Amino acid sequence: MTALVVGLGDPARGDDGVGFAIARAVAARALPGVSVLVRRDPATLLDLWCGHAPVVVVDAVRSGAAPGTTHRLVVGPGQPPLPAGSWASSGRGTHAFGLAAVVELARALHRLPEQLVVIGVEAASFGHGDPLSDPVRQAVPAVADLVVELLSEEVPSHVPR
Amino acid sequence: MTHKLTDGGRVLQVGTLARVEGEGAMRIAFEGGDVADVHLRIYEPPRFYEAFLRGRAHTEPPDITARICGICPVAYQTSACWAIEDACGVVVPEEVRLMRRLLYCGEWIESHALHVFLLHAPDFLGYDGAIEMATDHPDVVELGLRLKKAGNALMELVGGRSVHPVNVRVGGFYRFPAAAELRAFRPELERALADALTAVSVVSGFEFPEFEQPYEYVSLRAETGYPIEVGSVVTSAGTAFPVSEFAERIEERHVPHSNALHARLVGGDAPYAVGPLARYSLNSDRLSAVAREAARDAGLGDTCRNPFRSIVVRAVELVEACHEALRIIDGWTDGTAPSVEVPPRAGEGYGASEAPRGTLFHRYVLDAAGIIRDAQIVPPTSQNQASVEADLRAMAATWSDLDDHALQHRCEHAIRNYDPCISCATHFLDLTVERS
Numbered sequence: 001m002t003a004l005v006v007g008l009g010d011p012a013r014g015d016d017g018v019g020f021a022i023a024r025a026v027a028a029r030a031l032p033g034v035s036v037l038v039r040r041d042p043a044t045l046l047d048l049w050c051g052h053a054p055v056v057v058v059d060a061v062r063s064g065a066a067p068g069t070t071h072r073l074v075v076g077p078g079q080p081p082l083p084a085g086s087w088a089s090s091g092r093g094t095h096a097f098g099l100a101a102v103v104e105l106a107r108a109l110h111r112l113p114e115q116l117v118v119i120g121v122e123a124a125s126f127g128h129g130d131p132l133s134d135p136v137r138q139a140v141p142a143v144a145d146l147v148v149e150l151l152s153e154e155v156p157s158h159v160p161r
Numbered sequence: 162m163t164h165k166l167t168d169g170g171r172v173l174q175v176g177t178l179a180r181v182e183g184e185g186a187m188r189i190a191f192e193g194g195d196v197a198d199v200h201l202r203i204y205e206p207p208r209f210y211e212a213f214l215r216g217r218a219h220t221e222p223p224d225i226t227a228r229i230c231g232i233c234p235v236a237y238q239t240s241a242c243w244a245i246e247d248a249c250g251v252v253v254p255e256e257v258r259l260m261r262r263l264l265y266c267g268e269w270i271e272s273h274a275l276h277v278f279l280l281h282a283p284d285f286l287g288y289d290g291a292i293e294m295a296t297d298h299p300d301v302v303e304l305g306l307r308l309k310k311a312g313n314a315l316m317e318l319v320g321g322r323s324v325h326p327v328n329v330r331v332g333g334f335y336r337f338p339a340a341a342e343l344r345a346f347r348p349e350l351e352r353a354l355a356d357a358l359t360a361v362s363v364v365s366g367f368e369f370p371e372f373e374q375p376y377e378y379v380s381l382r383a384e385t386g387y388p389i390e391v392g393s394v395v396t397s398a399g400t401a402f403p404v405s406e407f408a409e410r411i412e413e414r415h416v417p418h419s420n421a422l423h424a425r426l427v428g429g430d431a432p433y434a435v436g437p438l439a440r441y442s443l444n445s446d447r448l449s450a451v452a453r454e455a456a457r458d459a460g461l462g463d464t465c466r467n468p469f470r471s472i473v474v475r476a477v478e479l480v481e482a483c484h485e486a487l488r489i490i491d492g493w494t495d496g497t498a499p500s501v502e503v504p505p506r507a508g509e510g511y512g513a514s515e516a517p518r519g520t521l522f523h524r525y526v527l528d529a530a531g532i533i534r535d536a537q538i539v540p541p542t543s544q545n546q547a548s549v550e551a552d553l554r555a556m557a558a559t560w561s562d563l564d565d566h567a568l569q570h571r572c573e574h575a576i577r578n579y580d581p582c583i584s585c586a587t588h589f590l591d592l593t594v595e596r597s
Contacts, residue, residue, distance in 0.1 A: 041324070046306065099293060108295035109302060 003031075004052035006045065007038040008099060009060040014122035014130035015067070018140065019058045021132060022121070024151050025144035030149050034151055042102045048113055054115035059099055060136075061120030068135030070143055071120040075103055075113050117150055119143060170268045185581070187572060188418075189553065195562045199554045200418040201546055201576065211536045219245050219505050219531035226523070226538065227325045227427060230582055232275070235320065236516030237523075237538075238329040239390050244523040245331045247405070248510025249503045249531075256497045257333040259489050262283050262390045263343075264319040265514070266486040269389065270353065271312025271323070272517035273475045273482070274487040276580045277364060281472050284574040285367035301363060304356055308479065311353035311386020315486060318346055333500030343490040349486050357479035358455055364472045365459035372556065373466040376432055376548050378439035381515050387447045387481050388440060388515050395443050396426070396433070397464075404513040411539060424544040432547035435519030437474040438465050449488075452481040468552055468578040475517075475580075490595065505531025516541050518580045542581045549579050 007023025009016040020038045027036040037048065042059075049055045061071055063083070075082060082100040099118065107110045121143060124133040133135070172190045190198040195503055210229055214222060222241035227234035239261050248255060278290040284300060288294040295302040313323035318338055320326025328334050381392030382401075394410070395401045413422040426433050441456075442464035448456065456477045465474055507529040513522045519541025526535035552575050560571055 011454065104292045105295055105302070108292060109299050109306075 001051060001053045003034045004049055004055045005034060005036045005147055005151070006048065006055070006057045007036075008042055008045075008057060008077075010040050012129060014125045015121075015133055015136045016128045017132055018059050018060050018121045018123065018128050018136050018143075021137070022119075022139050022143050022147065023060045025140055026147050029144075029148065031148065031151065042099045045099075045102050046106055046109075049113045049116070050105075050111065053113055054117065054151065055113040056117050056119060056150055057099065058119045058121070058143065058147065060123040060126075062123055063120070065122045066135070067122050067124035067133055068139040069122040070139060070146065072146070073118045073120070075092070075112070075116045075118050076114055077110075079108065081107075082118060119146065119150075187553070187576065189557050189568075189572065191557075191561055194558075196557045196561070197553050199550050199557065201550050201553070202413070203419040203546075211538055214525075214533050217533050219249065219503070219525070219527050219533060222523070222525065222533070223331060224325075224327075227329075229294035229538070229540075231324050232272050232520070232582060233268060233516045233521075234325045235265050235316070235329075236514055236521045238326065239265060239514040240512040240521045240523040241268060241525075242329065243308075243330050243391065243404075243512025243514065244510045244525050245512070245527075246503055246510065247355065247512060248508045248525055248527050249506055250508070251332065251501060251503045253333055253501055254497065257500065258391060259493075260319060260334055260337060260499075261329075261520070263486055263489045264316060264329070265390045266482040267312050267315030267319060267323075268491075269312070269517050270315065270357075270479060270486075271309050272580075273405045273479050274305050274308035274312055274360075276577075277360060277472055277475050277479070278302060278308070280580070281475075281577050282367075283366065284570075284577060285364075285472070298425070304359060304363070308353055308356050308360065311356075311380050311483075314349060314393055315346065317341065327585050330500055332503040333498075335499065337495075337497070337499040340493050340495045343493050347487065347490060350483055350490070354451075354480065354483035354487065357453075357483050361455045361459050361473065362474040365477045367467045367472065369467060370556075371467075374434075374468060374548070374552060375466070376434040376551075377426065377429065378442050379426070379433050379520060379544070380439040380443045381513060381520055382444055383447070385447075386485070387444055387449075387452075387478075389482075389485070390514050392515070394511070394513070394520070396442060397439070403511075404522070405511040407511060407513065407538065407539070408524055411522070411544070413539065413543070419546065422543050423547050424539060425547070432551050433544065434548040434579075435541045435544045437471050437478055437517075437520065438468065439473045439552070440515060441465055441477065448477070448481055449484045451484050452477050455480045465591040468575070471578050471580075505529070518542060518582055521542060540582070542579070545579045545581065549576055549581065552578070 005026050007019035009019035011017035011020045011114050023038045082103055121139055174188050186202045187198045223238040226237040226241045229237050273510050283294045286294055316323040316326055321328040378397040381388035382395040383392035393403045409416055412425050412427050416423050445463045459473050505527055509526045511524050513520055521541055522539040524537040525533055528534055553572055554577055560568055
């Protein structure tokens with residue numbers, strides 16, 4: 001199985017572009033056996049990640065931490081759900097069918113990859129047409145390093161039930 | 162949230178409606194056991210589309226107005242193209258109409274699949290949402306996801322991408338997909354047709370409240386086939402008029418509690434309804450044999466007046482859209498130009514098409530250079546707002562004994578019968594300041 005890295009977000013919305021920026025930084029390293037993709041719609045993950053392991057998803061997050069802070073969560077089967085509030089993903093409408101909702105839908109449908117790590121980069125703002133904020137832009141190389149590191153190590157897939 | 166009133170009444174206030182497109186709220190006031198007031202409040206901020214279309218080139222509305230909605234961009238593109246072409250006096254070739262219809266089938270499939278399975282089915286099966294429902298009914302959710310994916314794929318094939326397609330232009334398309342590309346998509350569409358037939362039998366097994374409403378139905382009716390991308394207007398009262406008369410026949414009014422305009426038919430004060438029930442009731446004779454048979458097996462008559470059964474009609478329309486897409490693909494031959502020139506001229510033009518949630522009207526006024534001087538967009542959700550409120554008023558009266566949680570759930574279910582797209586409907590009043 002090939003590894004998969006997905007950058008989520010929208011590069012036209014300020015720090016929501018951080019997933020794209022990191023995915024591009026990882027892709028630039030041309031790692032053998034690693035697919036790197038960018039997507040705006042998290043719902044596409046349901047099909048996208050089938051048959052891949054490990055899978056690393058990078059997205060902007062708002063949990064109240066300092067902008068640029070990196071969160072790393074193992075989200076495989078048997079793991080607790082993503083904190084929905086932080087992932088802009090209440091699942092309330094369908095325009096906001098976010099990552100946390102997709103993970104839970106995939107879990108219910110047994111479509112969650114065995115090895116899935118979600119990396120969240122704390123965002124400062126999501127202004128229309130804005131570039132990445134300084135702290136988020138400065139975090140990109142280190143997060144790309146982290147993704148590469150995750151791909152090369154054994155990603156824990158299960159915690160004992 | 163509820164407030165008990167000192168006189169024994171209560172007010173149910175739902176701050177944010179779930180599983181609808183966009184941001185809306187609802188307020189119902191009871192006095193004793195009677196419903197005193199019902200407001201569907203659309204508080205999503207105004208978006209100023211009609212204002213910022215003024216001054217733009219006549220080639221721009223398909224791309225600009227597509228951005229009004231991520232779920233039904235093809236409806237906006239299609240109505241906009243017809244209206245601009247009408248203003249310029251251009252009639253596009255039949256191939257362009259067919260390709261618009263094919264693209265539109267993709268949108269119906271993805272939009273209806275989303276609404277039927279992920280938004281509306283949880284109401285009937287007793288879940289808070291699709292995620293909760295997926296644990297117990299994974300087959301139902303998988304069916305919906307598969308259909309939605311087929312719709313998205315068709316939009317990508319014809320439109321270049323599934324959200325806000327990029328291949329549509331005034332006068333036609335930038336490129337027609339080759340017949341071979343279209344034929345290669347057949348197996349996925351055949352599977353989607355089978356899934357859609359399954360969908361009809363799944364949703365027709367749901368339980369429906371006994372409830373019928375006497376609204377006047379308004380829909381397009383085409384010369385042939387079920388109305389999707391084109392037609393003229395017909396109503397259940399027997400009125401018929403060309404799309405070019407919609408601005409005289411339909412009146413939009415501002416109501417204080419909503420950022421969406423309410424629409425009424427001129428000369429009548431009762432609400433009217435657009436959308437699947439209206440389309441079906443005015444055009445069930447135009448369905449393909451396979452869709453008609455599915456409708457009959459689902460227990461639908463020639464017309465349907467129960468808003469809760471709209472989920473069954475949407476499923477029948479899924480069958481129709483899959484079948485129609487296959488028919489267009491099978492008849493497609495290469496070799497025609499994908500577009501015609503649409504040179505600008507001064508004038509006014511009208512366009513309409515059947516968005517998944519109902520008739521969408523566009524009107525543009527151009528100057529001789531093709532610059533837009535006026536624009537009017539009448540989306541289905543604003544036309545349905547009064548019916549939604551009337552449904553809530555009628556139903557809430559019979560539900561006054563329910564506790565708040567149950568009442569809220571029933572009311573949200575009733576709103577979702579219309580698959581409202583609040584983002585589309587958001588509008589803004591003209592502000593006049595009088596000083597003395």
